[in-house]
Amino acid sequence: xxxxxxxxxxxxxxxxxxxxxxxxxxxxxxxxxxxxxxxxxxxxxxxxxxxxxxxxxxxxxxx
Numbered sequence: 001x002x003x004x005x006x007x008x009x010x011x012x013x014x015x016x017x018x019x020x021x022x023x024x025x026x027x028x029x030x031x032x033x034x035x036x037x038x039x040x041x042x043x044x045x046x047x048x049x050x051x052x053x054x055x056x057x058x059x060x061x062x063x
Contacts, residue, residue: 001058006030008051013037021051030055 022032028055037046048056 001056003054004057005033006053006055008053009048011048013046013049018049018051025051025053036061 008025010017010021018035026032026044033054036052036058037048038048038050042046
């Protein structure tokens with residue numbers, strides 16, 4: 001099995017948007033790996049978020 005990664009970028013960092021991303025990709029069999037927020041110096045709110053998912057898929061055998 002090979003680990004595959006999926007990264008979803010959003011500039012709309014709201015609870016509704018993050019929830020929609022999580023629900024969409026976990027329904028397709030992806031598992032949440034990490035959420036990374038990008039901050040602006042002038043604001044306390046994140047300007048972007050990168051949501052990373054993983055899943056195991058059949059792949060080439062490792063050497």
